[in-house]
Amino acid sequence: KEVAKLLEMKVQLGGDEGKHKFVLKTPKGTRDYSPKQMAIRERVFNAIITCFKRHGAEVIDTPVFELKETLTGKYGEDSKLIYDLKDQGGELLSLRYDLTVPFARYLAMNKITNIKRYHIAKVYRRDNPAMTRGRYREFYQCDFDIAGHFDPMIPDAECLKIVHEILSDLQLGDFLIKVNDRCILDGMFAVCGVPDSKFRTICSSVDKLDKMPWEEVRSEMVGEKGLSPEAADHIGEYVQLHGEHRGVEPLALFFQARQGGPAMERHKAAYTTGQAHRCGCCCTGRPEAWLVSTGGLDLIERLLQDPKLSQNKLAKEGLGDMKLLFEYLTLFGITGKISFDLSLARGLDYYTGVIFEAVLLQQENDHVEEPVSVGSVAGGGRYDGLVGMFDPKGRKVPCVGVSIGIERIFSILEQRVEASEEKIRTTETQVLVASAQKKLLEERLKLITELWDAGIKAEVLYKKNPKLLNQLQYCEDTGIPLVAIVGEQELKDGVVKLRVVATREEVRPVVAWCEGDWLLDSSSQLRPA
């Protein structure tokens, strides 16, 4: 009873003291990044930026919000997901929904007709997020785009090469890049008897095929969208076609496409039997890139023979582009992970040509009990009309680009780190400046000044008289490899020795005490390069 009474008094007092009732959280669909998560995030960013720079990209940045009208009419059905800012007087603003529309606005505003750039930044969508699957309302996009009038399909192929490089480098396990072309889709819709006015909405239905079975998509087309059952069935036949992306048969075509000389012939047996193979002369050190098919060249050829499709101008042009694209992809050696897939549609309105989407096929580490279902990790395509929508005279700047969906990749890597024993360092500190006796703060501060001024990453505990054990424990906890222990003896001898924390092993002395000041050995290995 007494306890209950006291607790009640405490609650009342709490109220009187004006304690805080508000919810302590981040907004729905958002999250903080802890130092550990940031360490993983920076690894991923580094891999991606390195790839973008390897391909000669510049970098730009744009504001997190745009004039509301800049975003209007660009996203079709998804426009309802845009975050608006409150009207506080002045301009009406919205948070950016992707990096593509701000890029197009930037090009038109600055009259740029030729650029290859990347942009890594957060975008905002008022979606219903599935955060466990790596889906958020605030999330990063990593975009690479090529703008300019060029010969067909060369920039498009480079975008696919970039996706292939990044997903390979990150070692996320097996993946597949589905490819299609809006022209082929539109041509297909035409020959199936879809009225022009329904192209975009039927396209949206097709886009759902990766989440819904065909029967449901069909009933949406016929029921909700008023398409004739015949047209829907006709579409159904086409969208179930996609290129083989595994198998021995296509290897022959592949060798043919590479115009295989004697070296090819010599190693063909090894490839077709699936034997491990790294010859160094013809393979690039990535054997998996050789267990390949043409990714769909055979299907393209088949569709070019299709009596209806081959009569449609748009479809024929699209298939011709697709064939050229696959020639370049073959030269890049990446067709093994590519699949020409007539069911790929992409949600956004602004695509006008090649479209693509990369999906992870499975979790690599099978010991994780519930594998993260990740779905699409990259997507993109050609959008030749978007810049023209911003230009006062409607001048077009053809563009093609790719967006890496980094949050899902984080989720996978985070879970993998959790499951493993790997200890991730969140700082880069090389040396802890410690003391063995009391009253040596002054000496420690002088010594660490010398280290900092020489560019060495060093820390000191913010205590006047820290215990040596606590200092060593700090090194162990944070992974600091070296410790410089200052003591009376060291001051007398005029030399501070560095020790490896893990082994207590002495490394050669690098710091000397010279007439009241510390002196760093100029040949010290600790100096940064």
Place this chain on the structure above:
Amino acid sequence: KEVAKLLEMKVQLGGDEGKHKFVLKTPKGTRDYSPKQMAIRERVFNAIITCFKRHGAEVIDTPVFELKETLTGKYGEDSKLIYDLKDQGGELLSLRYDLTVPFARYLAMNKITNIKRYHIAKVYRRDNPAMTRGRYREFYQCDFDIAGHFDPMIPDAECLKIVHEILSDLQLGDFLIKVNDRCILDGMFAVCGVPDSKFRTICSSVDKLDKMPWEEVRSEMVGEKGLSPEAADHIGEYVQLHGEHRGVEPLALFFQARQGGPAMERHKAAYTTGQAHRCGCCCTGRPEAWLVSTGGLDLIERLLQDPKLSQNKLAKEGLGDMKLLFEYLTLFGITGKISFDLSLARGLDYYTGVIFEAVLLQQENDHVEEPVSVGSVAGGGRYDGLVGMFDPKGRKVPCVGVSIGIERIFSILEQRVEASEEKIRTTETQVLVASAQKKLLEERLKLITELWDAGIKAEVLYKKNPKLLNQLQYCEDTGIPLVAIVGEQELKDGVVKLRVVATREEVRPVVAWCEGDWLLDSSSQLRPA
């Protein structure tokens, strides 16, 4: 007349064609960053991040918006500058105003009582921006904070050391870091006869002293804020006091503080006469750091003797802290750029102890006609109560931190680059894969695949048959140092040579054509480390 008529028709047609009337711009107070600006920005970020990591900081990130109530009651008069999001159903949100409040929310939410972290991100203020002076509504802050219960003034001193290191590294010209303490200010207000309830508002007036003369500040205090003229005059006497930060006299004190041994004595003459001096044994290679004063130790001693101030508990404690701080700053060797300044007040409500602000004293490059007036480039202080405002039980986590105002630094560096002849590269491409004859696209694409897969940064023009002159011009324009020219002869010889673009000089062959495939010399110097 005819022309006028035609023009009129054109306008009408323009209207009919549905051309775009909207304004093509970024929102007020914001800007895009071009590749060139990004190159400068990345240099600055690198210098800052390197310093933060040198001091053992971890890194975190938080969402760009917070729950509105998270920001409520933290910024005093400035709250009106917060951007709110539109109520679209769900939570009420605001864009972050700084990185300090989100940091405090992060600590309380995750029950973290001990961390040293940095955070670099954009913040938002609906201010009236002076963009030519590097002031924006969307701008970067680079924050470094130390949270935890530690012995007094050690973390505070490290924050000042960090400001000193960053401003020195960036070579922005001469700078001064003004230091004060909210306790001293409050004590001073008390002894001057300011009523408790007016402390914060009078503090805001004092904060305007860097932009307004004392007479105007005084009339604001007396006229608008109802302070007695006597109290105002009394304040006036104090706030005009600040430590000498130049001069020969204080050098003696400085040497004394460093407990100068014989080495000191030997070099003292050189310092006091201002002769260039880099002995390597006692100076750290930064002679300017030695032409120093104590930055205000003398003033602190004088105020500790002040009959009124020394009787005030708060002021006495603050002065004691300040004295300890200066002892540590002397050990760090940075008092030469520090000035204890009683007129420094800082605008934000949440500071509770040491406060500081760094200002650039002049433009370094005098040949710029209109020097950018930059004012404050860094600021910070101690805020021991902020985390407790978020904790349900009001548990306090003492914090001290610094924020680098990067936009003004950009402005200076941008203007300096404009004025100089320096050509800034916006890509890192090492090699352009070019061809001298037509119909070699296939060979170029094979060769660049080999380079990319080996980690070499390479580009190719997206043309089937580009002219050699255009390819070389592209190298010159973008600063690509090397070109690999594929021609019939090279294919016949089986070797592609690399040439230095600037000199046409041949470097040793690194790529060979082997049975239909390119082969990179494995010892190539182009390979990344």
